[in-house]
Amino acid sequence: MTAHFVVRWMRFMWLSVGMIFVVFPLYWMATTALTPRAELFKPPYPLLRTTYSLENIIELLSATQFLIFLKNSLIVAAGAVCINVVAATLAGYALSRFAFKGKNLFAAATLWTYMFPPILLAIPLYLMFSTLGMRNSYSGLILAHVSISLPLNIWIMWQYFQVVPRSLEEAAWTAGASRFRALCEVLLPSAMPGIISAAIFAFALSWNDFAFAFILQTDIGMFTLPVGLATFVEQSAIHWGLIMASSLIVSLPTFALVFLMQRYLMRGFAIGK
Amino acid sequence: MSVGLTLENVTKTFSQGAKSINAVDDLSLEITPGEFFTFVGASGCGKTTTLRMIAGLESVSSGRILFDKEDVTRIPTQGRDIGMVFQDIALFPYMSIRENIGYSLKVARVPKKEIDDRVERTAELLSISDKLAMKPVQLSGGQQQRVAIGRAIVREPKVLLLDEPLSALDARLRTEMRSEILRLHRRINSTIIYVTHDQVEAMTMSSRIAVMEGGKAVQVDRPRSVFRYPARESVATFIGTPAMNVWDASLDGTGDAPRLTWSGISVPISREDAQALQGLTKVRLGARPQALKLVPADEALLEATLILKEPLGLEDECHLQLADGLELRLVGRVPDSVAEGSLIHVDIDPSDFCVFHPETGAVLRHGLNDKNIKAS
Missing domain, CATH: 3.40.50.300 (P-loop containing nucleotide triphosphate hydrolases)
Incomplete structure (x- = not known):
């Protein structure tokens, strides 16, 4: 009884320390973003501020290219999510339901590509996309992001389809439904948690990517948010207020997604156990 | 339709x-x-x-x-x-x-x-x-x-x-x-x-x-x-609850008085039976538990010890053991006075026997002594 109690409390303590490391930077980001410009560099720097203003955010939206970066990021992330969901679903289904030559090799190869750091792929991709004229394009960056997120997503969907009983699909076939119809009407609803976690993963990866966007997009009009944010760091000045304000806005969709979808997300990641 | x-x-x-x-x-x-x-x-x-x-x-x-x-x-x-x-x-x-x-x-x-x-x-x-x-x-x-x-x-x-x-x-x-x-x-x-x-x-x-x-x-x-x-021994033991009793018996006394013997018990069989079993010295003999009947000692084919009695409601499922250790199942009404451990007397009608080939398991005879034999 007491041993159990102690273990529980030690776990809480441990998590609390972890939480401080995770939460404090976020808190500091939010506070800084909402601090009036005049007070930003005026010591002391209190942990709790009393005066807040939207000054930084208003400047961010009116005087910088933030909205363009935001639009670019949204387009690229949406494209990456769409391609990921369709391709990972079909590939996962194929891997789970068909026996074909080289299946194991294919499965191993997808994971293998996942092991390279993005920066290692970015330079060859730069050369390839230069030749193909795909630099500074949405499609180029979308493909680059897909190349990183798709392998893991194929694995997630593969595992997901493996636990959906075959008889479910076969019942639909005996009712006269084609394979594709059975996949859409019977299998996909059951695999929805997997699809949602695949989508979130693809979104988060694309939304947060710096390396690919930095190397592939050289035109400032095509910058995504992470790269655009970096432009606020100038040689003579670092616009902390702007950086923190944009960081705050950038982090909101990720928070919202994870908060709304965490139930599916956890199921998606727990499936392999 | x-x-x-x-x-x-x-x-x-x-x-x-x-x-x-x-x-x-x-x-x-x-x-x-x-x-x-x-x-x-x-x-x-x-x-x-x-x-x-x-x-x-x-x-x-x-x-x-x-x-x-x-x-x-x-x-x-x-x-x-x-x-x-x-x-x-x-x-x-x-x-x-x-x-x-x-x-x-x-x-x-x-x-x-x-x-x-x-x-x-x-x-x-x-x-x-x-x-x-x-x-x-x-x-x-x-x-x-x-x-x-x-x-x-x-x-x-x-x-x-x-x-x-x-x-x-x-x-x-x-x-x-x-x-x-x-x-x-x-x-x-x-x-x-x-x-x-x-x-x-x-x-x-x-x-x-x-x-x-x-x-x-x-x-x-x-x-x-x-x-x-049943067409085979495996079918006979698979279909029916409890499973059919099947055991080894040897074929003796060829010629005028052919017999099947096991555990010191001997059953005379007809000429036709013997003909059907020609060339074999050993067979597998089967009888359903429902075919084993409790009878007075003078009408009995065999004598066995009642080692376990499982009441099924109206009837009982009984585990019997013969003198040489062979175990058989019997399903039927057994009086309450017959307790576990007592010696009981059992008869099996010749028509209720099945004879199977010892190696292939194929059925050789349904019923003995020309009784109740299915035309094949």
Whole structure:
């Protein structure tokens, strides 16, 4: 009884320390973003501020290219999510339901590509996309992001389809439904948690990517948010207020997604156990 | 509406690495329209594979499957007009009961109004009318099974295929659903092909059964005939509860007075019997537990110790042990005065014996001394 109690409390303590490391930077980001410009560099720097203003955010939206970066990021992330969901679903289904030559090799190869750091792929991709004229394009960056997120997503969907009983699909076939119809009407609803976690993963990866966007997009009009944010760091000045304000806005969709979808997300990641 | 089926030399080969296994081996049989036909056997005997080939869920390695005169061997599941109930029930979890039952009609683009009518009629037939708005998880196992049956019969398929539909249910429900399925069969009158490992289900429900072993149908007949005239020792011990007693006996006294002897017991047999057993010195002798009768000492064929008595209600299942250790089962009314440990006297009518070949297991004789022998 007491041993159990102690273990529980030690776990809480441990998590609390972890939480401080995770939460404090976020808190500091939010506070800084909402601090009036005049007070930003005026010591002391209190942990709790009393005066807040939207000054930084208003400047961010009116005087910088933030909205363009935001639009670019949204387009690229949406494209990456769409391609990921369709391709990972079909590939996962194929891997789970068909026996074909080289299946194991294919499965191993997808994971293998996942092991390279993005920066290692970015330079060859730069050369390839230069030749193909795909630099500074949405499609180029979308493909680059897909190349990183798709392998893991194929694995997630593969595992997901493996636990959906075959008889479910076969019942639909005996009712006269084609394979594709059975996949859409019977299998996909059951695999929805997997699809949602695949989508979130693809979104988060694309939304947060710096390396690919930095190397592939050289035109400032095509910058995504992470790269655009970096432009606020100038040689003579670092616009902390702007950086923190944009960081705050950038982090909101990720928070919202994870908060709304965490139930599916956890199921998606727990499936392999 | 209901069709007959023909399986012609149907073979299914699975390859496992370098070697290949015939899950179904050169199976040929006819199923007549409206029949309740059951494939029964232990797991791995090929019964489910056979059903799945009839459904088109498994390809046929060689041979043909015909629905009436139409060859469906190469026709995919979707084109075969069948209804199937799966072992794990497999209701569509995200659809309501109404949508589950009506799914095949929706796929066939039947007008909405008609779908509703037919779903409601089917639900009524299976007494689940009040469940139509629910989701599968809200239903009990038995109710889910009814929905699965409803989903399979709603479009009045040519053949209804049932793959161990009751194995997921508990014992009480299983008995209930058994009679329910039978009643349903009488009412809709369609051809039903049923797969089970449970010989009681096979015996009680079927017009005819095929006992499967190693991918072959070792006996195809009416349940009563399979029980009374098993074709092999393995069939004899598989069908019937408790299993048939089978033991070794030797064939002695050739010539004028042929006899079968075991455990110091000797049974005279007829000339015809001896002729049928010609060339053998040993046989396997069988008798159903129900054929062993408690008799007064002077009429007894054998004497045994009652070592265990399991009351079944009206009757008892008794474990007997002969002097040399041979154990036999007896099912019958045993007076309460006969306690475990006492010596009892048992007779077996010659007509109740079965004689099997010691190596092949094939039946050589149903009944001895020319009594009750089935014309072969």
